[in-house]
Amino acid sequence: MQSSHACSAVAAAFDEPNLIADAGLVPVVRLAERAGLPELAAEVLRIEGARNSAGAAPAAKVMSLVAAMCAGADSIDDTDRLRHGAMPTAFDGVRAPSTLGTFLRSFTHGHALQLHAVHRRLLAELARRAPLLPGADQVAFIDIDSTHKRVFGRAKQGAQIGRFKGVRTLHPLLATICTPIARPVIAGVRLRRGKAADARGAQRFVAEALATAPQVGATGLRVLRADSQFYNADVVAACRRTGTCFSITTGANPSIKRAIAAIDENAWRQIHYPTGVPDPDTGELIYDAQVAEISAYTAFTGRPKAEQVTARLIVRRVRDLAKPATIGEQGELFPAWRHHPFFTDSPFETLQAERHHRHHAVIEQVIADGKAGPLAHLPSGHFNANAAWLILWAMSFNLLRAAGALASAFHA
Template sequence: MHSSTPPRAVSAVFDDPNLVAHAGLVPVMRLAERCGLSDLVTQKVKLTGTTNGAGAAADSKISSIVAGMAAGADSIDDLRVLRHGAMPTLFGGIRAPSTLGTFLRAFTHGHALQLHAVHRRFLAALAARTPLLPGSGEKAFIDVDSTHKRVYGRTKQGAEYGRFKGIRTLHPLLATVCTPHARPVIAGVRMRRGKAADSRGASKFVSEALATAVESGCTGLRILRADSQFYNAGVIAACHRAGAHFSITTGMNPSIKRAVLGIPNDAWQQISYPTAVPDPETGELISDAEVAEIPEYTAFASRKKAERVTARLIVRRVRDLAKPAVVGEQGELFPVWRYHPFFTDQPAAALRAEREHRHHAVVEQVIADSKAGALAHLPSGHFHANAAWLTLWTMTYNLLRAAGSLASAFHTKATTATLRAHLVQVPARIARSARRITLHLPHNWPWEQAWTHLFDTVHDPPAPA
C-alpha cells in the first residue's frame, strides 16, 4: 500500500460540519434509550443539593459518559470526542468534559449505590430485549474476582501500596455472568481501597450478583465460581440462600492436604485437554492431568455446626516437572505432583465439573478488556468519582455486548475493541431532506451487513409487550 498522489497534491482541512467519526453511536445509544437508561437514571440517581448544580440533568450527563466510553474515551478529557462535526445534530444534551468531571466529583457513597441500582436494572432490560445471554434459562455461571488497577498521584483517594511493592493501586471487585453459549457480561462491581482484602464484603457482593443474574433471566442452574480468596463460609452461605451452587478453589490448607494425600492411587482419572492450558503456578503449558473426587468433605470443621458445609472436593493433579522424581528404596521413581483442589456442590460428574471450574478464567478476559479501555485510567482524585466511573464502564461494556449480539453471530463473541472498531468507529456524512437525516457511510465497509442489521433492529417499532 502506498500513497496514490504526490505529497504536494494533498491537503487537509478540518471544516466539514456534516461529518461524524463515530456513526455507530446512533444505533448503540438508540438501544440504550429503548432499554430505558435515561428513565432509570431519572428514577434512581438523586444528586439534589450538590454545588454548582452538578446534579441537574443527570440522565443527559450519564448518557454522555456512556457514549464517550463506547467511542473509546478512557479519561474525562477524552469525552470531548462527542463534540465534533455533526454530533450535536444527531444527539441532544451532549455535555462538555468539564461539566461531566464536576458531575462525577459530586458523587458520594450513596450516589454510587444509586448508580449500581441503575446498572442492575439496565442489564436486566438489555437481557430482555437482546440475545445477550442465550441459554440462561438452563445454566449460567457467575464468576467473582478482584483486580488491582495501578494509579498515579499521591492525592488520589483510596490509592495504597498493596500487593505489588512500590505500586499504588485501587482494588476493584467484579462479578460476571456467562452461559455455555455466551461471553460474560458484568453483573456487579465495587471500588475498594488498595489494601482491601480480596474477600472483604464478598458475601454481600455475591448475594447481589446472584440476584442480578436472576433478574437478567438466569433462572436455571446457577453456579458461582471463584478463586481461593473467596473460600469462606459467608460466600457459601450466600449461595445457599440464593438457591445457587458453588465451585470455589480451596488452596492447600492442612485439612485439605490430609484429605488429598489420603486419596488412593486407583481413584485418579486421566484427563486430556483439547488445547494446552497454562499451569496457574508455573505458567507452563500442560495438556494432561489426573482428577479424583472426595464425595463428602466437611469444610470449616472448626466452626460451629451450623456453619460447617459438607460437599464434594474435586482435585486435579499435574506432574511437577520442575522437581526431579524421588528414588525409592528399591529404585522406583515416584513422580512429584502439584494438587489443585476445589470445593463444589454442583451436580455434574467430576471430569465435567473440573472443566467447567477451569473456565472461571474467562473473568480475566473481562479484566483485560477493562484495562485496555475505559479503565486504562481511573481519572479522578476523588474515590467516589472513580467508583462512579467504574460502574459507568460496566454499563457501557454490557451495552456494547448487547449491540454485538444484535449485529451478527461473529460479534456476539467479539471483544470490546473489535465491537468498537467494527460497529462504533464508522465515519459518516449526514444529509438532511424533508426533516429526515440520512447517514452516508463508507462504500464497501467490511462489516456493512452486521452494522445495518443492528441499525434496523434498534430502529424498528418495539414488539408488543
C-alpha cells in the same frame, strides 16, 4: 515513501461537519434509550445541593459518559470526542468534559449505590430486549473476582500499596453472568481501596449478584464460581440461601492437604487439554492432567457446626515441571505434582464439573477488556468519582454486548 513536509508545517483537525468518526454509536445510543437508561438515571439519581449545580440533568450526563465509553473513551477529557465533526448533528444534549468531571466529583457513596441500582435495572431491560444469555433458563454461571488496577499519584483517594510491593492500586470487585453458550455480562462492580482484602465485602456483593441473576433470565441451575480468596463460610452461606450451587477454589490449607494425601492412586482419572496450559514457573505447555474426587468433604470445621458444609472436593493435579524428574543418572523416586482443588456442590459429573470450574477464567477477559479501555486510568482523584466511572463502564460493556447480540450471534 517519505514525508513531504516538516512536522512543524503540518496540522491535522477533525472538523468536517459531515463526518462522524463513530457511526456505530448511533444505534447503540438508540438501544440505550429504548432500554430506558435516560429515564432510569433521571428517576434514581438524586444529587442535591452539589456545588455548581453538578447534579443537574443526570440523564444527559450519564448518557454522555456511557456513550463516550462505548466509543473508546478512557479519560474524562476523551468524552470530548462526542462533540467532534458531525456528532452534534447526530446527538443532542452532549455535555462538555468539564461538566462531566464536575458531575462525577459530586458523587458520594450513596450516589454510587444509586448508580448501581440504575445499572442493575438497565441490565434487566437489556436482557429483555436482546438475547444476552441464551440457555440461562437451563444453566448459568456467576463468576466473582477482584483485580488490582495500578494508579499513579499520591493524592488519588483510596490508592494504596497492597498486594504488589511498591505499586499503588485501586481494588475493584466484579461479578459476571454467563452460560455455556453465551459470553459474560457484568452483574455488578464495586470499587475498593488498594489495601482492601480480596474478600472484603464479598458476602454482600455475592448476595447482590445472585439476586441480579434471575432478573436477566438465569432461572435454571445457577453456579457461583470463584477463586480461593472467596473460599469462606459466608460466601457459601450466601449461595445456599438463594438455592445457588457453588464451585470455589480452596487453596492448600492443612485439612485440604490431608484430604488430597488420602486419595487412592487408582482414583485419579486422566484428562487431556485440547490446548496447552503454561506452567507458571517454566512456561512449558502442559497438555495432560489427572482428576479425582472426594465425595464428602466437610469444610469450615473451625466454625459452629451449623455453618460447616459437607460437599464434593474435586482435585486436579499436573506434573510440577519446575522440579526435574531425574538428576544426572538418578531415576525418579516419585512424581512431583501441583494440586488444584475446588469445593463444589454442583450436580455435574466429576470431569464436567472440573471443566466448568476452569472456565471461571472467562471473567479475566472481561477485566482485560476494561483495563484496555475505560479502566485504563480510573481518571479522577476522587474515590467516589472513580467508583461511578467503574459502574458506568459496566453499563457500557453490557450495552455493547446487547448491541452485538442483536447484530448476530457471531458478534455477541
